[in-house]
Amino acid sequence: MREINTVQAIHEAIAEEMRRDERVYLIGETVGPAGLDMKPPPTAIWQEFGESRVRETGIIEATLAASATGAALTGMRPIVDLFFADFLFPAWSEIYQAGLWRAGHGAVEDMKIPLVYWASIIGYGGGGFSHSRAPIGNVLHGPGLKLVIPTTPYDAKGLLKTAIRDDNPVVFLVHRFHYPVKGSVPEEEYLIPFGEAVVRKEGKDVTVVADGYQVTLSLEAAEDLAKEGISVEVIDPRTLEPLDIDTIVASVKKTGRLVVVDEDYIRCGPHTEIAFQVQERIFKSLKAPVQRVGNLNMPIPLAKVLLDAALPTKDKIVAAVKKTLA
Amino acid sequence: MALSNEVLLRIYRDIIRQRALDYQLVKGSKSGKMVMWHSGLGEDAIVAPVALLRPEDYVTYTHRGTYVWIARGMSMKEIIAEMYGKATGAVGGYGGTHIAKPSLGIFGRSGMQGGHFPLAVGMGISAQMKGKGQVVMMFFGDGCGTKGHLHEAFNFASIWKLPIIWICENNGQSQNVKLDKTWAIKNIAKIAENYAMPGKTVDGNDVIAVAEAANEFIERARKGEGPALLEMVTYRWRGHYEGDPMWDYRTREELKEWQKKDPVPRFEKVLLDRGLLSQEDILKIRKEADDEVDEAQRFSDESPDPNPEEMFTKVYASSHT
Numbered sequence: 001m002r003e004i005n006t007v008q009a010i011h012e013a014i015a016e017e018m019r020r021d022e023r024v025y026l027i028g029e030t031v032g033p034a035g036l037d038m039k040p041p042p043t044a045i046w047q048e049f050g051e052s053r054v055r056e057t058g059i060i061e062a063t064l065a066a067s068a069t070g071a072a073l074t075g076m077r078p079i080v081d082l083f084f085a086d087f088l089f090p091a092w093s094e095i096y097q098a099g100l101w102r103a104g105h106g107a108v109e110d111m112k113i114p115l116v117y118w119a120s121i122i123g124y125g126g127g128g129f130s131h132s133r134a135p136i137g138n139v140l141h142g143p144g145l146k147l148v149i150p151t152t153p154y155d156a157k158g159l160l161k162t163a164i165r166d167d168n169p170v171v172f173l174v175h176r177f178h179y180p181v182k183g184s185v186p187e188e189e190y191l192i193p194f195g196e197a198v199v200r201k202e203g204k205d206v207t208v209v210a211d212g213y214q215v216t217l218s219l220e221a222a223e224d225l226a227k228e229g230i231s232v233e234v235i236d237p238r239t240l241e242p243l244d245i246d247t248i249v250a251s252v253k254k255t256g257r258l259v260v261v262d263e264d265y266i267r268c269g270p271h272t273e274i275a276f277q278v279q280e281r282i283f284k285s286l287k288a289p290v291q292r293v294g295n296l297n298m299p300i301p302l303a304k305v306l307l308d309a310a311l312p313t314k315d316k317i318v319a320a321v322k323k324t325l326a
Numbered sequence: 327m328a329l330s331n332e333v334l335l336r337i338y339r340d341i342i343r344q345r346a347l348d349y350q351l352v353k354g355s356k357s358g359k360m361v362m363w364h365s366g367l368g369e370d371a372i373v374a375p376v377a378l379l380r381p382e383d384y385v386t387y388t389h390r391g392t393y394v395w396i397a398r399g400m401s402m403k404e405i406i407a408e409m410y411g412k413a414t415g416a417v418g419g420y421g422g423t424h425i426a427k428p429s430l431g432i433f434g435r436s437g438m439q440g441g442h443f444p445l446a447v448g449m450g451i452s453a454q455m456k457g458k459g460q461v462v463m464m465f466f467g468d469g470c471g472t473k474g475h476l477h478e479a480f481n482f483a484s485i486w487k488l489p490i491i492w493i494c495e496n497n498g499q500s501q502n503v504k505l506d507k508t509w510a511i512k513n514i515a516k517i518a519e520n521y522a523m524p525g526k527t528v529d530g531n532d533v534i535a536v537a538e539a540a541n542e543f544i545e546r547a548r549k550g551e552g553p554a555l556l557e558m559v560t561y562r563w564r565g566h567y568e569g570d571p572m573w574d575y576r577t578r579e580e581l582k583e584w585q586k587k588d589p590v591p592r593f594e595k596v597l598l599d600r601g602l603l604s605q606e607d608i609l610k611i612r613k614e615a616d617d618e619v620d621e622a623q624r625f626s627d628e629s630p631d632p633n634p635e636e637m638f639t640k641v642y643a644s645s646h647t
Contacts, residue, residue: 060478062474063475066441066448070433070445070452071449074384076448100437102640102642103640105420106416106417106419107643108416109426109427112643114643144642166645167644167645
């Protein structure tokens, strides 16, 4: 099977969906011929579809977000490239309202808001407090938004196609470390449904649930732990809303121990939500308190030594796993 | 293009109807069973531009929404029932003044003032890409016109020449704060030139002037010549909301002066002079509106509450493309 990287997989998904459905269009701040080194521009898409369907804009996050809602309400299917995940915040009122809109208007006439907010997590890069975030807890907290975090090129393509065809607002977050990573992606069309977690590595002693780049770190941690005879099961939920809680619960029933790893702040983050949902269902199966590994409750610092102290690392994941066995 | 007699009469009838409806909801506010009501009495000429739209056009509205709801063809029954939170309300009791009726080109109301500027940009993109000559009419008050969203939206709508008619309901009042404290300039339409689009200020209580100016901008947008800004200078008779301490921030003299400029008798005079209406017609139209309101109120009073068990089905659309 051919191998392509995550950016190429995402561009393929977008191009295929734009060919399939003329209502789909791409809009954002880096979607034109010029782009970023970490995330090459969708030049081929721009060349194929032209300016009307690939709209490059200036710095207008709120308008990017809310214009997508207005377009989606009136029958279009926009994909918004919001660039850095931190820029969900200047757009936040509009993104949050996109989630509230349908029920807020009684879902009258079965109204739909089919849109995708795509953004890139720029963590571990010295971007500082405003160019580094993984705002996962914020998205999860607002009703009505779906949240997809692919970690492989295969998942990115299949999940993005599903996101584009979903009739609801979907936040699609990709970590910059995953962009250049290659993986097997079939030539034939395929879609991946939301709400289906993947067991990235089977194990029997401790369950680690991780998302985004933390899946990569957790797998590295699991390798180290295996050398010490500790068998870790790593689960990648792929979508946090909807969340495949059943796969996670089945795993924790087996292992009795859970560590949740996510790059967002640990306070009120997805770690807390997942931990609660598990203990709510199978409290008696837990042999130890749930551990969480995330960005400490402080603004993301800049210098590497500070970053290592604040952000999740392989060693911190190892330590958390061991804590459940202490 | 001259406005047809048919359109003028339809505007008149809808002004009378939405005024009767607004009065009913002002009264109903005292019952304690209604949502917070933002009356638009006094600004009724806003019906006129809406009446000039085609069924396939899109429109956004402010928290004083009766002009748009009525002029687009919503029924008084569903409007009143919605204000009382009934299951038979326009949005099933979920929205109150956040009404939507997609089949009439009404897609809802943002909870944040200024949220419609970028929303309208999206509707404009949609209309432009479909290429069927649709336009978007976006209403905003002088209040939220100070929001940063206006700048983003006006700028990009002009760059892309989106078919949007921006209409400012300038009633000189941002909740309890007067215009001289919220705008650095006196004439809001003047900002249009910064966004490379035409701007015009009209007497917002002169129905004909408002309709003619709006019509020009609608035609222009339909031809693909881009957006424009129309400022209607008007005044609201009631407070920002029913119950607000409006005499703390304005005077009775000021209200009396503006009531002398009431758009309704001025428009009636034009229609009478042109022989389009008689005094009997006027009385008949008013009675019909009052009867319609009474019937709608009875409908609402007799309607059931929404069912909480259905709540969660409203959040997500089931996917299919």
